Amino acid sequence: MSEEQKQADNRKRPITDEFRTFVAEDWAPRSTDRPALTEAARRAADRRAKVSADHEGERLVVPAGGLKVRSNDCDYVFRPHTAFAHLTGLGSDREPDAVLVLEPLGMSEEQAGHEAVLYFRPLAPRDSQEFFENPRYGEFWVGARPTIEDIESELGLTGRHIDQFEDAVGKDAGELTVRVVRDADAGLTARLDTIRTQAGAEESSLQEADDALAHDLSHLRMVKDDWEIEQLQEAVDATRVGFEAVIRDLPTLPERGRGERWVEGTFGRHARHQGNGVGYDSICAAGNHANTLHWIKNTGDVEPGDLILLDAGVELDSLFTADITRTLPVDGTFTEAQRQVHDAVAAAQEAGFNAIRPGAKFSDVHAAAIRVIAEHLHAWGLLPEGVSVEDTLDPEHGQYHRRWMVHGTSHHLGIDVHDCALATREEYMDAELVPGTVLTVEPGLYFKADDLKVPEHLRGIGVRIEDDVVVTEDGYRNLSGAWPHTAAEVEAWIADVQAG
The missing domain is CATH 3.90.230.10 (Creatinase/methionine aminopeptidase superfamily)
Known part of the structure; x- marks a missing residue:
């Protein structure tokens, strides 16, 4: 829940340990069926290959963007950033707060290219606090989210929990170029700017480097x-x-x-x-x-x-x-x-x-x-x-x-x-x-x-x-x-x- 939502959330919800135990019990097993790889995801993989070839050895960060408060504790319907949708194959209202990272495999010919990794908030277990108590992401409130296995099956890329994103994106940030689509998520961009400058990047050069990526992703759709x-x-x-x-x-x-x-x-x-x-x-x-x-x-x-x-x-x-x-x-x-x-x-x-x-x-x-x-x-x-x-x-x-x-x-x-x-x-x-x-x-x-x-x-x-x-x-x-x-x-x- 955002700080703005927390301030507007004045309704008391008494949660006891006994109730948490009770609400986590006696649910039918979840389905083990996985979604098939979509045609949109197949086409997105082709686009990622073009972007990868143009940005060899660089870490590219493409956020979906986050939920935006409409009023008090109500959000606008989510629409992912266009570049994110184009490079993942996810449309509709999926997946708020997710981040696509094209992670360079290496600089040698044998290791050229990128691994596509989607950091997102996967389905939480039923004994978690999120399951029942989180009105923005909890399954009781907004429905079941995909699991990591679901995302990997549907999109044909690597899925990871969003909590791992900042450590991963900051790794070796002083040794390679890291670019982000700046307008997709202002908060994430600000945090990544801090990571990059602390790793030695010139603050004045970040905007120019990021703008070049945004231009390339826009031109890709022509x-x-x-x-x-x-x-x-x-x-x-x-x-x-x-x-x-x-x-x-x-x-x-x-x-x-x-x-x-x-x-x-x-x-x-x-x-x-x-x-x-x-x-x-x-x-x-x-x-x-x-x-x-x-x-x-x-x-x-x-x-x-x-x-x-x-x-x-x-x-x-x-x-x-x-x-x-x-x-x-x-x-x-x-x-x-x-x-x-x-x-x-x-x-x-x-x-x-x-x-x-x-x-x-x-x-x-x-x-x-x-x-x-x-x-x-x-x-x-x-x-x-x-x-x-x-x-x-x-x-x-x-x-x-x-x-x-x-x-x-x-x-x-x-x-x-x-x-x-x-x-x-x-x-x-x-x-x-x-x-x-x-x-x-x-x-x-x-x-x-x-x-x-x-x-x-x-x-x-x-x-x-x-x-x-x-x-x-x-x-x-x-x-x-x-x-x-x-x-x-x-x-x-x-x-x-x-x-x-």
Whole structure:
């Protein structure tokens, strides 16, 4: 139990020696069955081999992170650090406080490589204090934890008790480089900094060395293997289930009050049922709220005639997430103004798709989509007088179009919804697309209700369309390609779902 929890724990629990003896007695034997090695763990072992080759002779420390207090003695639902999940194969809410250590075997060719060791809190015996008395880890409170044998069988690595971690990580710390993923567990990082400096490491060099490891682990996720792409496809397919549940509810939203919250709850229920939950806070933005790019308050009413912009994704138990956006007419039919904006965005998205191929730059996708956005804004007379499409696309003296589409068109997607975030610009925006890259394509147009530069009939309309795409050997595959894209297709989709 954390110090914060201890301070909030004011309930008396009288525990006598007699009771401890009583509660430890007469339990059925535990099962001796062990979990099979998972496919996620097999893939994680391949990733660890790549990391090992890049950090020969170094001790690498990758924490899962710990539980975080929500209030008083209640914790938030745990989600492991992305690097930890990627290198162990553990997803869902496993294993708080665990630490993966890649322990160097030696510097000679015969001993090159690393042993993967997972330090964690294993299942406690029934006669232990933890079993009944610990509300954060005890089996009575949170269920049975895996044993060391379970972890070794499931993950194909070495398991050890977390109590052994600090002695092991500090061993020979002055004779080899020790790196840690710093942001995963601040307390552990602080303790490891002390161990390393006491062993002779320069304090000023620790951050730089650790940042290099974090960068490498983020960059490692830029190209997905076939299993990861399958996971993302499953996440996209599960996301459609949630979207169609929302579509069935569209006619009822105006009468409910706070209809945005209803949409959030409907999608969230299906996300939790289909997978681990939502991959990020869902944006359920009706009417003018769609023009606030990260509208996650979802407190608004939904009125007849509104559009509702739903940006949401299911995260699987493996933590791979979809990221899809569709803008839906609550009445099932777009008005002419809404259709005008929607089809302009759909045309921009199509241009973005057409820019995706091996050898193209990541930034080419945005360049293609934003040109179409600029062309429509110019045709509608929204750019300043005398400003051409080429003028507004000038990065030094133009950019007028960004008043109505401020964000980029694409980002990497994987375990994190904005994956590979620590890659450099040269590795991200300026990099060439290669098979296995997964990215979103999500142009939009946002005309705020109080924007006097916009014709009145367009004010309050916000539209975004977003799909998840994998680069292939000869182009791309849209993981959400079967979803509707044009206004006419969206209308037909709504009619079909509501009729069925």
